[in-house]
Amino acid sequence: MSESTSMAVPNEKGSCCNCGASPTVDIINRTTGNLEMSLDTCGACTWGEADCLDPENW
Incomplete structure (x- = not known):
């Protein structure tokens, strides 16, 4: 099985649309560094x- 080319990183500029917590989750491409998706929800x-509120646990 190959390793995923995407990874989750914290977005300190956003707050969760569900609970108001920060940071929210961004998904970036490991290879290119390009943003693939910006989620409106926190890790939890x-x-x-x-x-998962703590990005270290993502």
């Missing part, structure tokens, strides 16, 4: 786990 709301 994206992955459904409170520990």
Whole structure:
């Protein structure tokens, strides 16, 4: 199985549309560094786990 070419990074400029927490989640391409998707949700709301509020746990 190959490694994913995408990775989640924190976006400190956004706040979660669901709970108001920051940062929100951006998805970038590991190879090009280009933004693939900018989510309107924080890590906890994206992955459904409170520990994911901290980007170190993404």
